[in-house]
Amino acid sequence: MPPTPRLSIVVPTLNESDTIDALMHHLLALWGCGVEIVVVDGGSRDDTVARAAPIASRLIHSEPGRARQMNAGARASRGEHLLFLHADTRLPRRADRLVARALAGSRCWGRFNVRLEGRHPLLPLIAFAMNRRSRLTGIATGDQALFMTRRAFEAVGGFPVQPLMEDIEMSRRLKRLSAPACLGARVTSSGRRWDQAGAWATIRLMWRLRFRYWRGEAAEVLAREYRHVR
Template sequence: MPREGRSLTWVKPGVEAPKLSIVIPMLNEALGIETALALLQPLRETEVEIIVVDGGSTDHSVALATPLADTVVVSDTGRARQMNLGAERAHSPALLFLHADTQLPEGAVEQISQALSTHCWGRFDIQLEGHSRWLPVVSTLMNLRSRLSGIATGDQGMFLRREAFDAVGGFPDQPLMEDIALSKRLKALSPPACLGIKVVSSGRRWDKFGAWKTIRLMWRLRYRYWRGVSATQLAKEYRNAR
């Protein structure tokens, strides 16, 4: 198994740098990682590299992901650390951070390329899928909030130019709200490109803990973060609430 600083990498000899690097953080995703990566396989033939960064899974996630990715690397636990390490391993001038339970829409790579020709970063609209009948409402509110605030969430598939990622210092090393913090840093460079085509993301969190309970929890945590409460403290509250 690879350790931090070492990776299992497949490099196509004589091929130029990929046009997009997709960085996927994962932790104990054995039930779904094969399906998620299988959907991305056609992109590997179109100058797109897939980098999976494991945060110390105790299941078979790494073994399942290795044949379906260009690079698999094991990091310390923490989504921000995992994504930063994945960015270090990336070879493309364009980065896409994609959650393991999120699927890209058709034409996503072309849309990203077009968006990054005029913006330094952006994100997709989102469609949450699950059992709760409230998920379409949650999705609509997430998209509206993001357009009004210029803040993206990791579930929305954040993409950006490598130079912008480096300019803001990547994701801050914090256990929660790393996507919000990165969005705020990037907003200082430019507003985001808000793509109307939708990524499809799992609503398992809302299904498991209840839609409105989860909404209240996330809004409370965001409000407290805005008021200056540390991400470390909020991460403890989030774990306790779950």
């Protein structure tokens, strides 16, 4: 590990024993290339921490909440660039090089295209719509593995500490600094949300919540409804 790694990957976890082994072994190649892997656990009651520890460059504990955990991981990391990765998402090969090239010019943040992995036949269409909408609006979701320079992260004050839509709000803030680098390379993310709740029901729910958030409704109110429906 170099004294100041070029890229730090921050992974927030909470009871991820079903996915953490596969994720850490997936990240092992990047760790071997000098990428810092920071796992931030929000109080897991399973063996997530024990399973992540052998490969993580740094493992810290935080209050639960994805935004809090990602902010804590960014503060504890040392990389010039930051990438925030969900525990059920996999990066494309040599993602560190892709991020470095994307941030070498005038762009200070970006995201990947996403591919959804699961049983539902609509998942490819849903992923296509997510990628197209993101490219048109400049708004990214956490499933697309947001990345940014440390300077940009600090300039916008990190992720807003709210229980839902923290990725949407973060994108809004970063757009004031630059347009996003929208990479065609794909991350692979779990489609279990659509498999379990049904594709159309999940699409309707997410669009309804996003519209209400755009209208100014508090994220705390929307999060309670999201948890209840889910």
